[in-house]
Amino acid sequence: MKITTLSTVIAVSTLAMSAAQAETLRLLTWGGYAPEEVIAKFEAETGHTVEVTTSNNEEMIAKLRATNGGGFDLAQPSQDRITSAQEEFGIYKPIDMSKVNADLFIPSMLAATAGNTTFDGEVYGLPHVWGTSGLVVNTAEAGDVKDYTDLCGDAVAGKVSYRLKRPTLIGFAYAMGMDPFAAYADKDAYQGILDKVEAELIACKANVKTYWGGGDEIKNLLRSGEVVASMAWDTGGWQLNADNPDITFVAPKAGALGWIDTFVLPARGRADEAAYAWINFVMQPEIAAMITNTAGNFTAAVDGDAGVSADLKARYQASFDQAAIDNIKWYPPVPAGLEAMEGATLDRINASN
Amino acid sequence: MRSDHQKLGFYLLIAPLLLWLVLLILLPHLGLFIVSISEKVGVREYETGFGNYAAFFSEPLYWRTFARTAIMSILATALTLILGFPIAYYIAKLTRGRTKTTLFMMCLIPFWVSELVRTFGWMILLRETGVFSQTLQYLGLTAGPIEFLYNDAAIMVGLVYTSILFMIVPLVTTLDSLDDSLVEAGYDLGGNGYSILREIVIPHAMPGIVSGCIVVFMLSLGNYLTPILLGGKDSLWFTGMIYSQFITRFNWELGSAFGFLLLALSSAVVFIGLKLSRQSLSETMGR
């Protein structure tokens, strides 16, 4: 404990020195990743100010594309969406590792993310928050739902939901015994997988109450009992579990889909100093725990789970045993052009009757 | 010398309008058009051509959604007119003074909150565990819960609710200007309620009907939230399609082409509507 305090003091004083002049950090992130108290602490310690814009993967990329990488100083897209966006639109700039306190990161995650976000020999991303998507199930009503394809069973007809987005395609592909990530590089093979998933999802359409669009929407559907099983993020399941013990996140048999949200620097960001200061600040174990407690997901910070609430840990452990953790399918970088193929598939599913 | 001054004054006066037109209307559309005629051939490689427009016509999903959006918008416009006309007539002709203001305000109240909140309100009412369903069960009219949400009828309800004010306002304005003695003269000459409505009231209110319909049609066609939130699995809406091309597919080129097609479609429908009702745009909007 004493050592952490000491290290914080050191970290803060070095930060304070490096922040010779105050900047405004325009942060493009997800809801919950920049809690008010963390911002207040950061502003007090560094003198920088923070402006937060919350968004999602697609909108982050679209926003940065619209401005050629301007308008924000730090963004947090998922690691699988970085290289293709960089290749197509050139909206990011490489990370200067000399300004990052690498000791704060879990080494394996830092290395994995560096590998996944390397483009033209430069590293573009640092890991921050990770989580999974899988199934959120009302176990009292739909205890039999153990895998993605179980959503299409007769027992839950008209009471299931999922998004009409790419994670659904990938989850179903795994549940149907295929390996879509392995086929990323082979467009023909991937198209073959997509075609099979398309047929399955069209057949499943009658089972679906509605395709959900936002996190609040699916939580409402599950809470009201209108939907008893759905594909959703783990945090959503754990939040619902707090209100209703029957509802919880279930890691599907085929494997939960793992994602890592990163730190990237927009190509035309102006406050790089503040951006690096923010990264080094939020990766401190106690700050990381604060973020985990609000966002519901764990971080890549060393000892970041130490300060996390016991409830959240318990829920996490209930959903993931070691086998389930080992079975997590981590999203590899999406090759450019793959989204167009998936888009066409999703359109056809949407249009089918 | 004097005329120079006058000219300068004229240009200064017109400058905001010109700036607005050029910077906010002309340039973005020009940019959008340029994007729409570039076809992606590879990573950061584009060619000029009309491939994106061709893609629209060759893919049935696109133009079907397009047609569906247009037809539903026209239907929503017609429903709004049918519902809004009696309300507007009541406000304009059958009430005076305070009651009139109060009724007008009541039409306005829903617009004090954002469209998102209004749509969520409808979701609370219509969903399976919502107010309507539970009331029906409580009254014993149905055995089990009923889902009113996630279908085209729910979209219709949302669209009509969202846009009815924009129908009522122009209708009240034109109906206000209808001299009561014209209606009385109609009765006096042997007309009945229906023939007076058809031959006197509606022809008089035509400019208001047309401008209300144009606005409501445009609002419905361009609505994004209502169809997305209230619609079901099959409820595609063209604006949603444009959004997904721009945002989730990163396909700005096709999205821009869609945008232009939407512009062309709405203009065409408005043009046909004006022709059918024998109204001119200047007459309708100039009043």
Add this chain to the structure above:
Amino acid sequence: MNTPDLECRDLVKDFDDFRAVDHVSFDVPQGSFFSILGPSGCGKTTLLRMIAGFQEPSAGDLLIKGRSMVGVPPNKRPVSMVFQHLALFPTMNIGDNVGFGLRQRGVGRSEIKDRMEQVLARVGLPGVSGRRVDQLSGGQKQRVAIARCMVLEPDVLLLDEPLGALDLKLREHMKIELKSLQAEFNTTFVYITHDQSEALVMSDNIAVMNHGRFEQIGSPHDVYYNPATAFVAGFVGEANRFEGRVVEASDGILSVETTGGARLRVTVPENGLASGQRVQVYLRPEAIALSKSAPAADPNANDGQGIVESVLFNGANSMVILRDATSGATLSVTLPQTGAFAGLSKGDTVFTRWTADQARSYPLAEA
């Protein structure tokens, strides 16, 4: 037995706490021109709207050709109305305006066209059926409005001050034209107006209305020369008015002392007036004879002397305002058309004379 076209019996109309029409009874024989004359707010419009059917009477009965109209909606009544601002339908052309009523009756297209052209020809506007309403002049619109009603051959045509919006010249012209149209169609006209000249020129009978009541019904001549009440005397035509008190009544002549101190000799009215009663005396300006020198004494005439205050030259209707030498009251006198007084100007002294039977006197409530 000839049933009158329109008959009102004790008609009453109350609004909340205000009685607009108060026990009005009258009948209008077929083919006559009947005017209701009164100031604005007197209830004449309410009365007309009751006849048309836009308002239901609170009490009393209303019959057209002997049939009660109470409870009959306006579109079922055999009356038509020409509105104050004519109410021609601006969205239709003239032909469609005139044909509107026939269309409502389900008359065939070709017959509508024939009858419409006929009636337009009768009002002197052949061939205008294709024009728009705003392409016609004020007088032409007036005639179209009448044609639109007359094509339905109503038993009674109601006219609600239709000349009000016209300029003077056209109004004078339309008075004559309306009268001749009425004769041409031989339809019963009920005309309401606040303009006494319109009523006097056109009507067979005039009802003078005030505060919801009829003050007098009679021919224009009667109403003008024998006004039944002080209100009629004051409202119809010009009149000099004096207030005073009866000091003596004998031999059918009243002696009245005005508040200004002058002595007037007037004929005793039918209902009689007793000595000591307060009285108001009305005297038409044209009843006063002017002379430049004092006329020979006549004990039955009221003689006076006045100083010219002003000369109001208005062609045939020129007047001179005099200030009476004894009482100081002002007196309007019609300037004779002989030219004898052409040179009259302010400050001149003239002599006036009028006879006792030319003035009308009415009791006046004690102040």
